Amino acid sequence: MQNLAMAAQWWLPQDAALHGPALDHQLLLNLWIALALLVLAHVLLFAGLLLRGKKLREIPLVWKIVPLVVLTVLFTWLTVKSEGLWADARIAGADPSAMQVEVTGVQFAWYFRYPGTDAAFGETRAALVDAGGGNPLGIDPADAHGADDVVSSELVLPAGREVDLRLRSLDVMHGFFVPEMRLKQNAVPGSVLHVHFTPAKPGTYAILCSQLCGLGHYRMQATMRVLPQSEFDAWLAEKARAHETR
Amino acid sequence: MPTLTPPPPVYTPEKKEQKPRTPQGPGSGGKPPYRKRTGGGGDGESWDGKGGRGPGERLRRTRPALIFFLIGDAMFFFSLVVVFLVEKGAYHVDHGIVVNTWHAIPIPSILWLNTAVLLLSSVTMELARRSIFHEQHVMDEWLGLGKPAARQALPWLLATAVLGILFLAGQWTAWMQLGMRRGYEAAYQNASLSHASFNLFTGFHAAHLAVGILGLSACLGVLLFARRVETRQVWLDTTAWYWHCMGLFWIGLFALPVGKPAPPRPRRPEAFISLMIHSGPFSAAMRAAL
């Protein structure tokens, strides 16, 4: 069974998040069940068509009730299992000690903002957005909290620590999708949406846009780098230094 | 072999019976139906051997159609209401403060009068509708004793039309009071979502009512010129139920908190007199006199 599961995973990208294996397990379970039902149904179809009966017999009711009951129980069980995973992922909020990172989608790039040493994000205003002038998010200079915010075009995270992403968009709807983290959430302009997860494996991963946002939709990508905690601290410190000296 | 079914006949709208304009024979409203084959019940038994379902067939056909159309219409208005409710509560956070930009516009108080007018018009419409079905009158018509049903219904129908036009005039006044001018600028008067919702609700409702008034005019023509009792019944019944529904939709829309009640206008009768006193010729004459 384990081998079959691994074989089926050939198409799924690697699991780099903490919740990934459980999600994959549920997905593969569903896929195998679907495949089994598909094969069974087609076998029945072909058998019924090719095997000629002698007399027309009424199919007894039990052959209609039992499969229905089995399917009901099966779908109910799958739903309950999946709702448990969903509750853990979305209904339960992020841990209070989760690291906060803001993700902003614009046509056609992703920006990532770290709150800096004051652990607070500065206010942004759309009127101040000026990508060419070095302020792509429109951080308000009047707000003290924004002074130490670090803006990056790659998302760097420490391994093993839960992170709470604040998803925003400046213009149209975008979709923040990290296949290897099994993570997807739309960034809706006018709202701040939260999604939390824990990156487990260090590495470099793809961030894709999953909601049609215009002609550059297929080119709206970014990179997520997961580093061991010490390397992450070094990276963040370096970025903060570079920000200060600007 | 030609097609299984005979070549599709061209559907020509019911040709009125080739009768001369002046009624001949008994019954100016058409002869009463009497071709029923008696003997035996049965589901859907044919009334006249041709699959007809007897008197009331057309009515029984038109009512479900109107019901389904009104269901669709109700869904349309319902989704407008849902949009309004969502927008009313929408907010964004600015500098840590929740900001809701809903500025309720003052609702002109003439709308209360309009509502009363519309409800009254529903009453008159229902009176018109019932008089067309009054059995005694239908029988009289079949027996050639004139068109009492039409004569009874006509004044109520006219009253409904007048009240409907009054309602539309009142709506127009309300729009003028809210500062809307005709034409191009009107579209850009949507300075707030409250205003926009108000315009959408009242605008679409008024458009529906205008269609209703057109229907009333058609009913007028039908009452005067249609030869069959059935035709008049169908037209009047359809328009009446449509009209009632528009009244119901209006009540539903009016009950929503789209705006706030307008503050009462200050009542200063002396203002008029002072205006007269200080206006040019009069004041000159007064000053001269004094």
Place this chain on the structure above:
Amino acid sequence: MRLAEALASWSWWRRNVFTTDYRVVGRLYLLLALKAVAIGTILSMFMRIHLAWPNARLPFWGVMKPEEYLALLTMHGTMMIFFVLTVAPQMGFACLIAPAQIGAKRLSFPRIHAAGFWIIAASFVVLLLAAFVPGGAPISGWTSYPPLSAIAAAGPGQAMGMDLWLVSIALFCVGAVLGGVSLLTTIICERCEGMTWGRLPLTVWSWLTGALLTVLAFSVLFDAAVLLLCDRHAGTSFFVPASGVINGMLVNARGHDGSPLLWLHLFWFFGHPVVYIAVLPGMGLASMLLAGFSRRRVPGYRTMIATTLAIGLLGILLWGHHMFVAGLNPFASSIFAVTTMAIALPSAIKVMSWLVTVWRAPAAMKPRPVPMLWMLGFVSFFIAGGLTGPILAQPILDSYLHNTFFVVAHFHLIMAMAGVFSLFGATYYWFPLMTGRMMNERLGRWHFWLTIVAAYSTFLPMHLTGLAGEPRQYAQLTGIPGPAGALLARLQPMQIHVTVSAFVLIAAQVLFLVNLWRSTWSGEVAPENPWEATTLEWAPAGEDLRVVRGPCEYGEEGLSYPQWEQLVQQPLDGPE
């Protein structure tokens, strides 16, 4: 009459185009759907070519730009879902067949019904115009989410093209509601003697449910389209949030809070029932045809009626499953997940009924007629596409699979392939009624087998690329830097395979067109009831009929008992 002479004579136009005869209007709907499917297929062909070979230089076009790909995608989706999968099953065949199947002598409102068609034809023309205006066709997909669809500066084609798209959709809604109201009234009021609700064929039940869904769903879409047009031109901001920056310009500087999610709710409240409108007629037809060709009763007739109505009702309650990761409250997502899973049950009952119907039927028609093959194909695709439904219904799984090619595979299998297979089945089945001739058997079989193999070959691999993470609506997968590029480029060989398969699939349809054309003019002349069917559309014409039993009643050795019985003519008493 020769074609040229016919076209020149007004009476030909009066009889075959500008008429209220329901048979002709039904044919007109189907011809419109045929044009739409041809255009939609050609658009998809260009899409596939670009995905497989993004840098190819196409004749008369050059290298396709990404916005052109997105425009193709938008028009393909709109054309297929509206003008093929709603028009053909729910309007074309319903108009053509439903009145005959209930024994109606006429539609309730022939003029309203015809008006519905002309409004939809106008909608079609307006949609096509969108491709020819400055800026071109819109690029926001058939779902046209705002603010991308609300702001003209958000992309090429989002100006006049988007306006025309919205006008076309609004017109379509009006036409659809008119047709739906007319169909509902006809089914309720014009049934002939003896046609009780319990004896109504399942196809008519499906059309009834579809018409109810049409009236409910399209009204809401009309509202959404009107509001979006207001946002674009009347200064409102129902769907555009308080502040944003597009192309360096501040949008909605007035600061009113619109909600893009509101559009999603309104649109998907329509968008989910529409797929049931597309597939319910096929399900009804499958029950009737599988029973008819197997020469046995439909197992559990009342259950089938109940499941049809249940699917219609549940279909209105589960629109949120398109929005699990769009910003919907996770609790609401859970509720929608439950209702979506719930609809798997009546669907499963229907599938089991079909399997039971064909199980070892001794008197089944052999060799299996071509319409039967198509309906078996429908069942196969319905199962294949339907089984990935419960997977996508679970929010935690959808949070990985949403907007990937897994979803594309799902809806193409269950809506495009199953829906189109039911349309093919209906065409082959009712062709004798429309033209008095049979379609060619051999061409039909070749068409079927080529299509089903090519279709599975085209759409099954999309599940795998979706599992690998390939998002949909991507203009190309190659030439992208970084780990994203590596992930996507890995899937290019599979996409090339899909494109080649798609070519075969499209080529197989030429057989259908050839068959259609040749059979119309010189096909084998059909007997009166070539399929020995029991439903009323096959009854002898021009006679007074009464219904005495339900459909699909068969006796020993497959003896068929038709629904109808001739009324004995009694002489009329009385004058006149």
